[in-house]
Amino acid sequence: MSGPLFDRIALIGLGLIGSSIALAARRGTLAREIAGTSRSPATRARAGELGFLDHVADTAAGAVKDADLVIIGVPVRATGAVVREIAPHLKKGAIVSDAGSVKASVVRDVEPLLPDGVSFVGGHPIAGTEESGPDAGFAELFDGRWCVLTPAAKSTPEAVEKLCQFWTALGSRVETMSAAHHDLVLAITSHVPHLIAYNIVGTVSELETDTKSEVIKFSASGFRDFTRIAASDPVMWRDIFLSNKDAVLEMLGRFTEDLTALQRAIRRDDGQALLEMFTRTRAIRRGVIEAGQDTQEPDFGRTRGLHDADDH
Amino acid sequence: MSGPLFDRIALIGLGLIGSSIALAARRGTLAREIAGTSRSPATRARAGELGFLDHVADTAAGAVKDADLVIIGVPVRATGAVVREIAPHLKKGAIVSDAGSVKASVVRDVEPLLPDGVSFVGGHPIAGTEESGPDAGFAELFDGRWCVLTPAAKSTPEAVEKLCQFWTALGSRVETMSAAHHDLVLAITSHVPHLIAYNIVGTVSELETDTKSEVIKFSASGFRDFTRIAASDPVMWRDIFLSNKDAVLEMLGRFTEDLTALQRAIRRDDGQALLEMFTRTRAIRRGVIEAGQDTQEPDFGRTRGLHDADDH
Numbered sequence: 013m014s015g016p017l018f019d020r021i022a023l024i025g026l027g028l029i030g031s032s033i034a035l036a037a038r039r040g041t042l043a044r045e046i047a048g049t050s051r052s053p054a055t056r057a058r059a060g061e062l063g064f065l066d067h068v069a070d071t072a073a074g075a076v077k078d079a080d081l082v083i084i085g086v087p088v089r090a091t092g093a094v095v096r097e098i099a100p101h102l103k104k105g106a107i108v109s110d111a112g113s114v115k116a117s118v119v120r121d122v123e124p125l126l127p128d129g130v131s132f133v134g135g136h137p138i139a140g141t142e143e144s145g146p147d148a149g150f151a152e153l154f155d156g157r158w159c160v161l162t163p164a165a166k167s168t169p170e171a172v173e174k175l176c177q178f179w180t181a182l183g184s185r186v187e188t189m190s191a192a193h194h195d196l197v198l199a200i201t202s203h204v205p206h207l208i209a210y211n212i213v214g215t216v217s218e219l220e221t222d223t224k225s226e227v228i229k230f231s232a233s234g235f236r237d238f239t240r241i242a243a244s245d246p247v248m249w250r251d252i253f254l255s256n257k258d259a260v261l262e263m264l265g266r267f268t269e270d271l272t273a274l275q276r277a278i279r280r281d282d283g284q285a286l287l288e289m290f291t292r293t294r295a296i297r298r299g300v301i302e303a304g305q306d307t308q309e310p311d312f313g314r315t316r317g318l319h320d321a322d323d324h
Numbered sequence: 325m326s327g328p329l330f331d332r333i334a335l336i337g338l339g340l341i342g343s344s345i346a347l348a349a350r351r352g353t354l355a356r357e358i359a360g361t362s363r364s365p366a367t368r369a370r371a372g373e374l375g376f377l378d379h380v381a382d383t384a385a386g387a388v389k390d391a392d393l394v395i396i397g398v399p400v401r402a403t404g405a406v407v408r409e410i411a412p413h414l415k416k417g418a419i420v421s422d423a424g425s426v427k428a429s430v431v432r433d434v435e436p437l438l439p440d441g442v443s444f445v446g447g448h449p450i451a452g453t454e455e456s457g458p459d460a461g462f463a464e465l466f467d468g469r470w471c472v473l474t475p476a477a478k479s480t481p482e483a484v485e486k487l488c489q490f491w492t493a494l495g496s497r498v499e500t501m502s503a504a505h506h507d508l509v510l511a512i513t514s515h516v517p518h519l520i521a522y523n524i525v526g527t528v529s530e531l532e533t534d535t536k537s538e539v540i541k542f543s544a545s546g547f548r549d550f551t552r553i554a555a556s557d558p559v560m561w562r563d564i565f566l567s568n569k570d571a572v573l574e575m576l577g578r579f580t581e582d583l584t585a586l587q588r589a590i591r592r593d594d595g596q597a598l599l600e601m602f603t604r605t606r607a608i609r610r611g612v613i614e615a616g617q618d619t620q621e622p623d624f625g626r627t628r629g630l631h632d633a634d635d636h
Contacts, residue, residue, distance in 0.1 A: 113545070138542045138544055138545045139544065140545075140623075141622030141623040142609075142622060142623065143622045148622065157544060158541065158542055158544075160542075187541075196535075197535060197538045197539060197542060198542065198545060200527070200528060200531070200535075200539055200547070201538075201539045201542045201543060201545050201546060201547045202542070202545035202546040202547065203546075204524065205524060205546035205547050205549070205550055206546050207583075207586060208520055208524065208583065209546075209549075210586070210601060210602055210605050211579065211582050211583045211586055212512075212516065212517060212520065212579055213605040213608050213609075214582055214586075214601050214604065214605055215512070215575075215578050215579050215582045216512060216608060217604050217605060217607070217608055218578075218582075219512070223508075223509060223512075226509045226513075227509060227512055227513045228608065228611045228612055228615050228617065229470065229499075229615055229617070230450045230470055230472070230509060230510065230513045230514070230617075231513060231612050231615070231617045231618070232450055232451065232469060232470075232617050232618070233425075233450045233452075233510060233513050233514035234513060234514040234515075234517035234518050234521075234553055235512070235513045235514065235517050235612075236612050236617055236618040237517070237521075237549050237550075237552065237553060238517055238549075239605075239608055239609040239612045239618070240549065240609065240618070240623075240624065241546055241549060242602075242605040242606075242608070242609065243605070243606050243609035243610075244602075246598075246599050246602035246603045246606070247599065249598070249602050250595050250598040250599045250602060253590050253598060254590065254593055254595055254598070257590055257591070257593075260590060261587065261590065261591060263527075264583075264587055266527050266530075267523065267524055267527050268580075268583070270523050270526055270527045270530075271519075271520065271523045271576075271580070274519060274522070274523055274526075275573065275576055275580075278565050278566065278569055278572060278573065279569070279573060281566055281569075283562050283563075283566055286558075286561070286562040286565060286566070287558050287559065287562045289522060289526050290522055290554075290556075290558035290561050290562060291558045292526065292529055293522050293525040293526055293529060293551075293554040293555070294554070294555050294558070295529070296525050296528060296529055296540065296551055296554070297454075297525075297551040297552065297554065297555035298555075299540045300540050300543050300547075300548050300551050303540050303541055303543070305540065305541070305542075305543045305544050305548055306543070306544070306548040306551070306552070306626070307626050309626075310453030310454060310455045310460065311452075311453040311454065311552075312552065312624040312625075312626050313624075313625070313626060314618070314619045314621075314624050314625060314626075
């Protein structure tokens with residue numbers, strides 16, 4: 013009964029998520045051996061230098077050999093191609109999972125490609141930073157964060173249970189739901205917020221040069237909060253929007269309707285409507301803090317920390 | 325030549341900004357005496373308990389008696405009424421300033437009310453947190469942050485110079501520009517970002533109860549960043565949007581046009597357009613960090629700090 017949860021884990025994709033899974037799995041001794049690979053030779057070389065894997069494979073096919081658990085951490089629209097490549101090399105009884113921010117399209121892409129005797133359970137760790145690449149990973153990334161699993165037709169109950177144990181051991185709290193429900197909730201929680209952050213930063217980037225410098229200079233008045241998430245990986249986010257198109261467009265429609273109503277209230281000097289709306293939104297912030305999902309330090313705790321940097 | 329910059333300072337409004345000015349002015353010994361008042365009896369009582377003033381006055385008229393510098397830190401649409409009340413009691417030669425986030429409407433409201441021999445110089449410290457009230461203030465709030473002064477018809481060069489010295493001594497870097505230009509730059513840097521943050525939090529608040537709980541639960545995936553600024557003071561922000569209506573509607577128009585283009589790219593599967601846009605926005609984040617306006621710690625440095633809270 014004792015010993016690691018898996019004999020061999022393979023990680024396909026060694027960015028922020030892949031490298032953090034390796035580091036957290038090592039911390040918890042969750043596998044006898046952790047192999048991994050990246051499509052990029054530079055990333056493979058860097059992973060070798062950083063030393064968070066037992067074996068850096070040249071190909072995905074090589075990495076998954078004898079693996080009991082394969083986790084694919086690549087942009088969502090690349091997941092199908094990875095599964096196509098590894099399918100003939102998967103061990104009988106292996107569990108395949110992923111870490112993508114969209115689930116229904118991944119399940120749709122992956123299920124037809126799986127050989128018999130292999131389980132697929134979609135996964136999405138709700139954790140990350142705006143940074144990417146193998147240097148960005150750290151073992152504590154998943155501690156206390158949620159990981160959503162989305163079992164589907166090719167998920168055996170045993171595979172779901174084992175993956176749940178794995179993510180719990182990585183430090184996460186695990187929740188299970190359908191892929192479609194996940195995609196709808198994440199559209200408004202994550203995808204639309206990223207889209208509007210990208211959008212306002214884009215609007216600023218098109219201002220004339222002088223004004224743009226001033227916006228950057230005075231960005232502590234609000235804008236800088238948006239620049240952080242608009243610095244996230246472009247390929248990853250392109251794939252998310254295209255893969256979760258229906259839910260994103262639905263939620264974006266609601267956002268735009270509400271924004272039009274606010275715009276109308278401003279144009280008509282309807283201070284009462286603005287006040288009611290701005291009062292209502294404070295309750296949501298309290299909910300986020302009570303749920304342990306953000307720090308209650310004012311300004312994310314960063315205002316005081318900035319002063320040293322400014323003294324330079 | 326030595327001694328404090330002002331004999332007596334009066335602060336009208338004792339929220340985050342007023343209380344922080346008092347604390348920073350004390351730290352720098354910038355006045356022999358600091359008086360202040362608030363319209364709210366509870367705030368006056370609390371200011372007395374916190375002890376950051378030498379004298380808590382019952383009325384604005386009482387607070388400004390013999391003051392060389394008066395700083396009004398109230399919601400922008402209340403500024404005119406404050407000046408109307410204090411005008412007959414202002415000392416000859418006094419400098420009156422404010423800390424509002426909109427400048428042209430304040431200048432328009434205030435100038436006709438000023439007695440002869442009194443200067444008005446609009447001011448806007450680009451500093452703050454989402455918190456409000458006298459307990460939220462701290463002496464370091466302005467350190468290294470910008471303060472914009474907007475001299476107009478009733479600003480003598482001597483008053484501008486003295487106010488510049490004052491804000492520099494409070495820890496700020498000072499920049500001077502016209503009120504109209506300030507309002508245009510802040511519309512896109514601060515006002516529209518707050519509006520869209522309020523808006524998306526409002527959109528979430530109208531979701532059905534179950535989905536709303538899940539959005540809060542998974543808010544670390546993006547949404548939580550918006551809830552912070554949407555927790556800012558509702559009255560202050562109502563006044564800002566109504567007082568800077570033209571610039572806000574202009575910048576909001578640009579934002580909406582750009583968002584419509586992004587929406588169209590998603591609907592048409594135009595991955596190339598998305599990728600180009602998401603790549604362009606990363607440069608702005610680098611600019612913000614290079615300008616010392618945000619921490620370069622991933623996730624504002626908060627990811628690691630959250631784990632303790634999650635262990636509860």
